[in-house]
Amino acid sequence: MRKPCCDKQDTNKGAWSKQEDQKLIDYIRKHGEGCWRTLPKAAGLLRCGKSCRLRWINYLRPDLKRGNFAEDEEDLIIKLHALLGNRWSLIAGRLPGRTDNEVKNYWNSHLRRKLINMGIDPNNHRLNQTPPRLESSNNVSVSANSSGLKTRQSPRPKSCGGDKDQVSDAGSCLEDEPSRLPDLNLDLTISIPSPSPAKIEKEQKPCSYKHDMLRDSDIATSPALVLFR
DNA sequence: AAATACAACAACCGCGATCTG
DNA sequence: TCAGATCGCGGTTGTTGTATT
Numbered sequence: 001m002r003k004p005c006c007d008k009q010d011t012n013k014g015a016w017s018k019q020e021d022q023k024l025i026d027y028i029r030k031h032g033e034g035c036w037r038t039l040p041k042a043a044g045l046l047r048c049g050k051s052c053r054l055r056w057i058n059y060l061r062p063d064l065k066r067g068n069f070a071e072d073e074e075d076l077i078i079k080l081h082a083l084l085g086n087r088w089s090l091i092a093g094r095l096p097g098r099t100d101n102e103v104k105n106y107w108n109s110h111l112r113r114k115l116i117n118m119g120i121d122p123n124n125h126r127l128n129q130t131p132p133r134l135e136s137s138n139n140v141s142v143s144a145n146s147s148g149l150k151t152r153q154s155p156r157p158k159s160c161g162g163d164k165d166q167v168s169d170a171g172s173c174l175e176d177e178p179s180r181l182p183d184l185n186l187d188l189t190i191s192i193p194s195p196s197p198a199k200i201e202k203e204q205k206p207c208s209y210k211h212d213m214l215r216d217s218d219i220a221t222s223p224a225l226v227l228f229r
Numbered sequence: 230a231a232a233t234a235c236a237a238c239a240a241c242c243g244c245g246a247t248c249t250g
Numbered sequence: 251t252c253a254g255a256t257c258g259c260g261g262t263t264g265t266t267g268t269a270t271t
Contacts, residue, residue, distance in 0.1 A: 015239075015265080037256065053257080054240065089259060100259070105238050 012046045016055055020045055024052055025060055058101045065097025069106055077103060078111060082125040 012020070027043035033056065036049035045052060069077070073095055080091045088100035088107075095103065115122040 013241075035256095050242090050257085051240075057258095058239075086260065101239080104260075109237055 011040075011048045011051070013051075016047075016059075020047065021055070021060060024056060028056060028060075054101075058099045061099075063097055064099065069098075069110075073098070074111060077107060078115070078125075081107065081111075081122075 023043050023045055027039065027045075031042070036053045039045075039049055039052050040047045043052070047055075076095060077091060080094060084090050086104075088104040092098050092100040092103045112122045115125070119128050120126065121128050
């Protein structure tokens, strides 16, 4: 029923070359974002629109910060994840210059493990009954700093699957049993970054997407947040 | 020095939501 | 109102670099 997003025979896949990047940048500078389906052809790229969009959003956008995450960014991600679960675009929307993919990758490769090492279940942000071999102190504070994270431990699972059914409940878990939570210090008074140009544009659209509808209103009224304000 | 294991992250895929004619 | 087109999100996989044995 549903047509593939592009004619796969005629599209490149895999890593982007510098020439391709440049073509995409040039085109978007001239014509702006959007119309991803027709963009590749117009820009002279043998890529599908989806791929172009991803490349632009995650890598080429001029307002991207890139580089290591600061400690306050880590803390914010952890706090927002406790509230929102795996809604990476929402989380990334509150970290200027960061993309959902970047936040997601950072969570899966660093923060998740960090919480586990601290004896905290990264899915629901609760203290585990039986913490795993702790390599550092028993400090339970989520705000612990990120130094010395490079740890070797059991091989990572083939995938992060299994999160699927649990993670989206992170917020509701908080709601359910706040008394069992670790000291999360969910102080979300951290200044809310100004949205990226793309976000601004999106927010100006008459009909916003589901996730945007969740954004400020949901957070503002979230029982979990109210709880920790 | 070579082989292996692991970490990091870029990119792809599938699906649901929304738009549009 | 509805079906197809498009967009955006989250999960997953593939590739590359680095550390360890």
